Amino acid sequence: MTPTTTSRLKRGLLGLALSAVALAALPGAASAQxxxxxxxxxxxxxxxxxxxxxxxxxxxxxxxxxxxxxxxxxxxxxxxxxxxxxxxxxxxxxxxxxxxxxxxxxxxxxxxxxNLFSLPFLMPxxxxxxxxxxxxxxxxxxxxxxxxxxxxxxxxxNGYREISNSKMAIKKPEDLKGMKIRVVGSPLFLDTFTALGANPTQMSWADAQPALASGAVDGQENPMSIFTAAKLHTVGQKHLTMWGYICDxxxxxxxxxxxxxxxxxxxxxxxxxxxxxxxxxxxxxxKGLVEADKPLLKEIAGLGVTITQLSPAEREAFVKATRPVFDKWKATIGNDLVAQAEKAIAERKK
Incomplete structure (x- = not known):
């Protein structure tokens, strides 16, 4: 191979390499593969x-x-x-x-x-x-x-998690005493329901519905969209309390x-x-909860479910009963983050 041919070959290879680099730089070209x-x-x-x-x-x-x-x-x-x-x-x-x-x-x-969002009664x-x-x-x-x-x-x-059960209308913390409530696998949930005197039971949602149907579990807490879509009124959940203790x-x-x-x-x-x-x-x-007449609650009541709306004083009793849990978890979540959240809520536009 002559020096001239070698030089041409090198230039050709260099050109191909530069073309490849230019092509790779095009939007989508490199990562499309x-x-x-x-x-x-x-x-x-x-x-x-x-x-x-x-x-x-x-x-x-x-x-x-x-x-x-x-x-x-x-x-x-x-x-x-x-x-x-x-x-x-x-x-x-x-x-x-x-x-x-x-x-x-x-x-x-x-x-x-x-866990900030699971602090009981943080978000009214x-x-x-x-x-x-x-x-x-x-x-x-x-x-x-x-x-x-x-x-x-x-x-x-996901929404505000309201509590339902098959036994009675829940109006005060004492009503939860000994009640078996299905909760998700969160230590904070266990602490909250234990503080209220309930017997919190961890299980997946797939296991929860048959447990409610059989009476192995008395109640559960979930957003209203899940209550209706899962037809929880058909598995014994005849009492529903709107307490808005957390939003997910x-x-x-x-x-x-x-x-x-x-x-x-x-x-x-x-x-x-x-x-x-x-x-x-x-x-x-x-939808159905932010309108003045809350049509979703009317729909649920029409299914034979007794809906309890807490008065400010009744809600405050639950706040008081769960405050030790709130205070215990502040350090785990981060005191500064909780303080920032409380400040933002106090300054919110209602």
């Missing part, structure tokens, strides 16, 4: 519930806005992890799950700051919830989640490796789709 044909979204509840509907809205918006580059399949019932809600966050961080609309309650064992109304999720507290919690290994994008809502925000998140495999443009599409879906999902979750 790493896109999966389908992404797995974990959900606790299906699309009959606002929670599952939020996941569906997000998936549809992403597919439409990316022209099918990002296709998402829903896995309700946390089926990717055999129905164990408390393992969802770890599985998301490890890549078993690609993305999720998850509950702050279910993720609180791994991210202790999320929806304006209080919004003052946290849409303000500085929400931003700080997103930083915590990012440091914990996921990419948080938007807030949704949801978080739209993506696994970090998956997030980093997308182009910056697609990441922004996924983020905005989550924000839009979150707003729509919150409206769905609150």
């Amino acid at each position: 790493t896109y999966k044909s389908e992404y797995r979204m974990s959900l606790v509840l299906g699309t009959a519930f606002p929670w599952g509907k939020g996941g569906e809205l997000w998936a549809n918006k992403v597919r439409e806005r990316t022209q099918g580059r990002i296709n998402i399949k829903l896995y309700p019932g946390v089926s990717l992890i055999q129905g164990d809600q408390t393992r969802e966050f770890s599985a998301l961080r490890q890549g078993v799950i690609d993305m999720a609309v998850g509950s702050t309650i279910n993720w609180s064992p791994q991210v202790k700051q999320l 109304d929806f304006a209080a919830v919004d003052s946290l999720t849409q303000g500085e507290v929400g931003k700080n919690l997103f930083k915590v989640l990012d440091q914990a290994g996921v990419v948080p994008l938007a807030w949704g809502e 925000p949801l978080v739209f998140v993506v696994n970090k490796d998956i997030w980093n495999s997308w182009t910056p443009a697609d990441r922004e599409i996924v983020r905005q789709a989550a924000i839009d879906a979150g707003k729509e999902e919150i409206a769905i979750a609150r």
Whole structure:
């Protein structure tokens, strides 16, 4: 090979290399090869519930806005992890799950700051919830989640958790004495119901419904959208007390490796789709409860359920009974974060 030929060959190879670099720099070109044909979204509840509907809205918006580059399949019932809600966050961080609309309650064992929303009687109304999720507290919690290994994008809502049972109308803490109440796997929930004299029983939602039907468990606490969609009046839940002791925000998140495999443009599409879906999902979750006549409660009463609305004095008795639990958990969650939340709620626009 002559020196001239060698020189030409080198120039040709250099040109090819530069072309490859330029091509890789084009939006989507490099990472398009790493896109999966389908992404797995974990959900606790299906699309009959606002929670599952939020996941569906997000998936549809992403597919439409990316022209099918990002296709998402829903896995309700946390089926990717055999129905164990408390393992969802770890599985998301490890890549078993690609993305999720998850509950702050279910993720609180791994991210202790999320227990903030489970402090009994912290948030007296929806304006209080919004003052946290849409303000500085929400931003700080997103930083915590990012440091914990996921990419948080938007807030949704499961709703205020009201208490129902098969025995009697609950109007005061003493009414809960000895009552077997199904709760999720959170130590804070166990502490709260123990303080009220109840017998809190941890079990998955899949196990809860047959337990209620058989009378093995007396009662449960869940948002009204779950009460109606799951037809809890058919499993003995004839007494319902609106006590609004906690509200359960949801978080739209993506696994970090998956997030980093997308182009910056697609990441922004996924983020905005989550924000839009979150707003729509919150409206769905609150429907029938924010209107003056609360039509959802009328609907439930029409099913033969006795609904108890607590007076301010009656509610205060529950606040007082659970205050030691509130104070105990402040340090675990972070005194500064709790103080910031209390300040935001005090300053909220009602």
